[in-house]
Amino acid sequence: MTDQINIRGARLHNLKNLSVDIPKGQLVAFTGVSGSGKSTLGFDILLKEGQRQYMESLGLVTYGLSKAPVESISGLSPTISVDQHLTHQNPRSTVGTVTEVYTYLRVLFARLGHRPCPVCGKNVPPVHASAGLDWEDDTDSDADGSGQTFACPHCEAAIPEMGMAFFSFNKPEGACPTCTGLGIIHRVNVDRLLDEEKSIAEGAVKGWDIHYIRHYLNTLTAAASYFGFDFDLSRAVKNFSPAQRDLLFYGANSPQFRRHFPDVEPPATVSKGRFEGIATNVLRRYADRIEDADYREKMEALLVTETCPDCKGTRLRPESRVVTVSGRSIVEVSRMALSELGAWLEGLPAVFSAQEMRLADAILQDLKDRIGRLVETGAGYLTLERSAPSLSAGEAQRLRLANLLGSGLSGLLYVFDEPTIGLHQRDTHKLIEVLKRLRDLGNTVLVIEHDLETIAAADTVIDFGPGAGKHGGRVVAMGTPAQVARAAGSLTGDYLAGRARIVVPKRRRAPNGKALTIRGARHHNLQNLTVSLPLGSLVAVTGVSGSGKSTLVFDIVDRALRQRLYGAAESPGEHDALEGCEYLDKIITIDQEHVGRIPRSNAATYSDAFTAIREAFAATDAARERGLAARHFSFNVPGGRCERCEGSGVLTVKMHFLPDVEVRCPVCHGRRFKPETLSARYKGLDIAQVLDLTVEEALELFRDVPAAASRLQVLADVGLGYLQLGQPTKTLSGGEAQRVKLAKELGRRTSGQTLYLLDEPTTGLHLADTARLLEVLRRLVEAGNSVVVTEHNLEVVKTADWVIDLGPEGGAAGGRLVAEGTPEQVASSEESVTGRYLRGILR
Structure with a gap:
């Protein structure tokens, strides 16, 4: 049995004909800046090829699982991945x-x-x-x-x-x-559904067009006639009788309406008056689409979620x-x-x-x-009743890791995607011990990782780079952590050796006297907490996993402010008061949920850079001659796109009993557009070639188109210069998705009274990229805005103006304010676990 996985000539994405020998039976760390090729080799080549070869060895059909684009790959083991994607989205899972x-x-x-x-x-x-x-x-x-x-x-x-x-x-x-x-139960938010000042004929029910109004007026008239009561349909809804309201809201078959006519059997058909009820209809459609997360999310705008009263x-x-x-x-x-x-x-x-x-x-x-x-595995603070869809990517990954430990299997290749995500520094060494246990069972454990402590604990480090995108895709250093730390040209080695570091600001931004104060927070494990977030500052909310950070920032502050500023329907977590809202006129929450509602959404369309790019193409002489407007350069609407694949460049082939397979469109050959659209060029490139450019390359091309350049520059500033403009947003990692959202918001003008809430923004970031992100966050603060991050990364915490540390532990033993102040003040707290680790890093 070979003791290495031998890869020769890997050419996928940005990998430059890469050849590498990965030792088996070791803890191996893939490192490098974001976009350097780590995940491409780990997941797109090793994982997929390992699974394909294993299925082939069992005699299973592997049609649709194409061979990896490598000259040769040998020594692979059956492969299991533990990535950042949540698999349990059913609300019944706990x-x-x-x-x-x-x-x-x-x-x-x-x-x-x-x-x-x-x-x-x-x-x-x-x-x-x-x-x-x-x-x-x-x-x-x-x-x-x-x-x-x-x-x-x-x-x-x-x-x-x-x-x-x-x-x-x-x-x-x-x-x-x-x-x-x-x-929980869902109640329809009547204000979102009805304008009670109008009659039904005048459009009281939002979302009913003239055809719906005519149809439902007939049904309601038939129902009134069937039950023998007067129903003046020209009357404003606010003046309806209880029976009329219950019929409109809940329908002829509902207990709410039937209490008015207990001895009358409901009508059997719609023509006789079997009206479903607008609230009943919304709740039924929501319940019917339990697997369609996007549809349910849209419907949730019409609903109020409450704890079951029984x-x-x-x-x-x-x-x-x-x-x-x-x-x-x-x-x-x-x-x-x-x-x-x-x-x-x-x-x-x-x-x-x-x-x-x-x-x-x-x-x-x-x-x-x-x-x-x-x-x-560091999940000891979780409770059994915790809903599975509410878990973070890191928490879900650790539950999966615990299951793997129980299997006792050996001879496998495990591929982990940043297993330290969401872990406090205190728990990182425990996780490292677990990974070593998996290795000691006779497995190869491969981690794609940015955490220096985990990298230093690996048996072998393979550092990719030297840059991202087209500047990456090569192995710049390989060996023990000590050998990589000595390697010239390795950015990871520079940080391991301490030659490069994120510097502590020379002075902290002093509080401006304005603050957002949360009083009596009692949601989940928060213990009647009262705390102030200084405005006009970079504030880090810290604490061990499960200490209550996300509950405070996202369940209370975010929802309460959205209710106050925008009249949002979702109720905030239990608390007495939120003071200081008058200092803010906007809130922007940037989490790690995937971006883009449609499969064709990409970084260019989501960040609004593509609109200016299309307008630049429409202004060319070739486009004017052919009568091509900006819409013709969009792959999302008919006109200039290829209609065979509707602008996606691929066709989905349904396979009986097998996963669907995507094949290149035979008409446009994957280029998305009609030939006449592609004949218009901007500085020698057609629109399809522009979508193949990276953000950095496009920035150079559109330097003299201010609307495009400003948005592309922000994408580059947040460390996404390596992304291809046309890369679908559904393929982005959690950290990349978060930075695309951040770039979109940074591309907009701010009033200087905006509160930005970020959930672990350094997820998926190399320390060099973290330094760039911190510069962007500083720019927001310098413009007078307020930035609050929930964060475990001490490199970020040490640069904050103010730290709020919750704990002291997770779950029921957390939810209290342990320490607050500048990073130096928190570091001097004897009770603060975060302070203890901060002390070492501030030295």
């Missing part, structure tokens, strides 16, 4: 269901739970007779606990037996009937919530941090009888192993 810890707890409670008798109220101990464990998946329906009963030992009333489904919020047996196990967000029905093990209900246990839950489970053998331990022993052992791995 940390408990994703990790299966909740599944084991359901067995524990079903077999050993105590509950009050529904008749006499006395304690009913568990029935040990049916001790077989009926495992089942959390999403399938089953007949678990199917109607079997036993007699209450006190009053002999028939009590149904409990199965696992009794504690599942994804099954009718356990789910709260009001919210069907979601823990289960109070616990998701379970009342009977399930009263069952206890050692005095704790499954709801209480689900709200414990994983580390706290582990300690509670450790104490159960002391309270269980010998017979109970025979049932519980295997369950407790498995729970101990699973929770231990989760704590080990």
Whole structure:
């Protein structure tokens, strides 16, 4: 068996005919500036080719998985990726269901739970007779606990037996009937749907055009006639009677309307008056499209989300919530941090009888192993009830890592995409130990990483560069971390050796006396927190993972300000007051969600640079001669684009039983436009060739087109000069997506009273790129704006004007203000974990 992965002549994206030998059985770090080719080699070549070769070896059809563009690649192992993309977007998924810890707890409670008798109220101990464990998946329906009963030992009333489904919020047996196990309910925001000053005929229902109005007026008239009440449709909605309102809002079949006519059966057809109701219609369409995240996001503008009034967000029905093990209900246990839950489970053998331990022993052992791995990967602060879609990319990655640790497999190649994302400096060494454990099982662990501590812990470092985009794609240094630190021409080596560093500002920007003050913040784990964010400054909100940073900044400040400034529908997290809003007239939140609503969206279109580029093409003599306007140079609208592929350059071929395959359009050959559009050239290049340019190249080309140059310059300033203009936004990493959003906002004029909120803006950034980003953030502050970042990267924290450190721990042990002040003041705090690490870096 070869001890190396041998790659010869890799030519994908910006890789320059790259040849490299990667040692197996080691922890290998791929490093280099953003866009230098690390991910191309790690994911697009090693991962895809490893998966393709493995499938081929099993005799599986690999049509659609093309061979990697390399001369040769040998020594590959079966490959598993752990990237930054969230896979659990279903609102029913929680940390408990994703990790299966909740599944084991359901067995524990079903077999050993105590509950009050529904008749006499006395304690009913568990029935040990049916001790077989009926495992089942959390999403399938089953007949678990199917109607079997036993007699209450006190009053002999028939009590149904409990199965696992009794504690599942994804099954009718356990789910709260009001919210069907979601823990939240959606109410339609009437103000967004109706103008109550108008009649229906005048367009009271927003979104109904003249055809809808005519159609629904007929149905409503028929309904009024069917039920025998007067309905003056020329009356303003605000003057409707209760029955008329309930018919319009909820429909003829709803309980809200039927209470007015309890003895009348609803009409059977639309022509007879079976009107659905505008609120009912919105809620039905929202529920029907559970897998379509984009559609649901649009619909959410019409909805108000509230905690379920019956289960109070616990998701379970009342009977399930009263069952206890050692005095704790499954709801209480689900709200414990994983580390706290582990300690509670450790104490159960002391309270269980010998017979109970025979049932519980295997369950407790498995729970101990699973929770231990989760704590080990730095996820110990998470609770089981935490919704999976709310996890950050780093948190989701660490849950996946914990699962991999449990597999015990060897001989694999693991490819990790920045595993330290979202980790406090304190927890980085724990993660490094976990990666080494995977390596010691006999695997090759490859991390694409910017964190210096992780790079220094690798067995081999392969540094890509020397620059980004066309300036990258080569190996500039390779060897142990010490060897790379000594290598001339390696930017990573310069930072490892301390030859290059991000400098601490000579003076901090003094507070201007204006501040945004949050009073009594109690959302999630915040402990009645009152804190002030100085305005006109760069403020870093820090703390260990799960300490409450995101809750404070995004769930409270962001939502409360949006409500105040724009009348947004989404309610902020629990707090008493937000003071100082009068100093701001705009809020811009830049998170790591993917940008662009359509597959054809790219960096040029999203940042608005492409509009000016199209206008520049339309102004050329060739375009004028052919009657081509700016719209003809757009691939998103008919006119100048290729209509065979509708401007995408590729056609999607549906494959039976296999993933869809994209093939190059046979008409335009991937160039997106009609030949006459391509005949117009700007400085010798057609519009398709311009889309193939990098931001830096396009900046040089359009230097004398101010509207294009200014927007392209901002993309370059935030470290995205290497991006191709036509690269689809859906292919960008979380960090790149965030910087494209930042560039879009920087391209706009600001009033100097804007608050920028950024979520870990250094994600995916080399230290050299971080230095450039900090210059951009400084420019915003110098213009009088306020910038707040939630951040673990101490290189950013040390340059902030003001630091707010939350903690001291994550989960229930967090949510308090540990320290605040300049980085130097926080570094002197004995209680602050961030301060302890900041002390070393400020020296």
